[in-house]
Amino acid sequence: MPRPKAAATLDDVARKAGVSTATVSRCLNAPERVVKATREKVMSAVRDLDYTPNFAARVMAAKRSFTIGAIIPTMDNAIFARGLQAFQEELHAHGYTMLVSSSAYRPEAEEEQIRTLLARGADGLLLIGHDRETAVYDYLERQMKPVVAAWSYRADGRIPSVGFDNRTSMRALAEEVIKLGHRNIAMISGISQGNDRARLRIDGLRDAMRAHGLDADALPLIETRYEIESGSEAFSELMSAPQRPSAVLCGNDVLAVGALLAARRMGLRVPQDVSVTGFDDIELAQIAQPALTTVHVPHREMGRRAALALIEMIESEGKGTSVNLPTFIEMRDSLGPSPSR
Amino acid sequence: MPRPKAAATLDDVARKAGVSTATVSRCLNAPERVVKATREKVMSAVRDLDYTPNFAARVMAAKRSFTIGAIIPTMDNAIFARGLQAFQEELHAHGYTMLVSSSAYRPEAEEEQIRTLLARGADGLLLIGHDRETAVYDYLERQMKPVVAAWSYRADGRIPSVGFDNRTSMRALAEEVIKLGHRNIAMISGISQGNDRARLRIDGLRDAMRAHGLDADALPLIETRYEIESGSEAFSELMSAPQRPSAVLCGNDVLAVGALLAARRMGLRVPQDVSVTGFDDIELAQIAQPALTTVHVPHREMGRRAALALIEMIESEGKGTSVNLPTFIEMRDSLGPSPSR
DNA sequence: CTGAAAGCGCTTACAG
């Protein structure tokens, strides 16, 4: 009985096929450069030995890993799930594997993970948004590895981005809200510190307010974690202010669903008593009661395009082109005219 | 101006610190084996050169990668998100990185990914469930790398599992349903082919039916993809049968939410006209209207324990112990007494 | 406590 033998190596295959390791390597990586007869001998040896190339050795010798790292704030939240899935599918279709880690919205964690993934030989990196220290960008530049920022388009970023315009998207939604007669508007946002998406959405709302003569500086605003429960708490707090808002714009759908839940608990009807809006258009938005009016973000498309951009940069050594994806407002039931109108 | 230099190597550090590469390596991996003075010289060289060890080289030399692969059916679905996040956090806390890929519920895709991840030097693997070809298990065994199956506990599996009992969990829920007087029961399941979790949940329902004298073989059952829309379609189909069910048990919360949506569209009140139940207790279940009665699965705990089990197997070369996590029924509003009672 | 050197398993110019 053959005892558990170590995995076969290139050498084993070469010996068994009676050729050199160079030839075996070519059969695997550039079969067209080997004559058919040789190739067949080699491939059958590969099969017999159930040979799988050792990845680390290949990476080291070829200086390519066919691995791309993605560092996202969190996986435990539908915000990134769909886009990430599409990203991974597209990578896989091109022969790449995805390495993921989550930073829990902590910049130091992101930095550490950038180093780790790069040290692991990632051929490129997907990062979320643009907010990070200059030193991090300097480091990235020195590594000379393709990096793309997703979820936030920015023309003048230090790295190319594949995303959408968070600011004008939120502004467009806010314009609709204002058009419906709302003048007491409040916002529940994600923590804007280190999160350009959150900050730009706030800015977008303020842009719209200013454009319509509302006092943007007086905007009641609560920043909180992207969790349903946090959205509920913020909503209750906002609604217990002396001057109750007639519309509460939320930084994303998760917060908005939390707001909806709190409204129900408080006996407030949405949108008759108060309007609520979201951002992202994740599945939750359709399921919520009432269904959420929100900004539709093309998550899958964004994931795909980000993968394509990265692969392009890796394979043709280009510096990458940013892409600004369009969003649109998905009008559903949670936004109605201002009751005080 | 120094032009973009290649990343520093161990050799560069050794030269700069005036020691051998062996010493530098020790400073990094077993600092206690180097005297303080030397260590300080080395560490300052490391800092000066902004040195990060090359991962592939390290893996190849040490035959350890501190990487663990996870192959899940899909990321674009809350079913796995929470558990996976917890898994990743626990790995990270122990210095491991997670490599993920999704198989889209295709066995061949899973097989290919097992090979890929192992070739990439993964020190261990997380797989979902137990349904796979014998040949795959044989292959896994030959690789001699720790592998754990999650989301489904099984005492006699070929690999240890960290999960819960899908069958008795569903049975317990079904008992409650039957206790409420329901005798016309139907089920919407995920595709059971190659998915032991789905199959065991069906079995669990049938167990309960049999135990209460109902005809388990006559159970109206539709198997479909784990998508909201699929749940809606299946529900409509089930409800248009001559003999309408008074309770529809769903293979998971996603399907149940789809059923709820369809019920609303059909003008059926839940649970007055028809009861609906889910499985998993993902966030959706609480948000649904009415809130879903479902089986609570301890996703985070399962993810954590799976990580721990794998690390344990890697580091102490044990064969791993399975863990069977308890589930419980989360009674909410979508299950009520049978109207015909 | 530290160093010289072999070895990990590939790829890739360079010859022929």
Added chain:
DNA sequence: CTGAAAGCGCTTACAG
């Protein structure tokens, strides 16, 4: 079209 050999950047017995 194929092979001999250097080299990728580490770790780790083995000496001393």
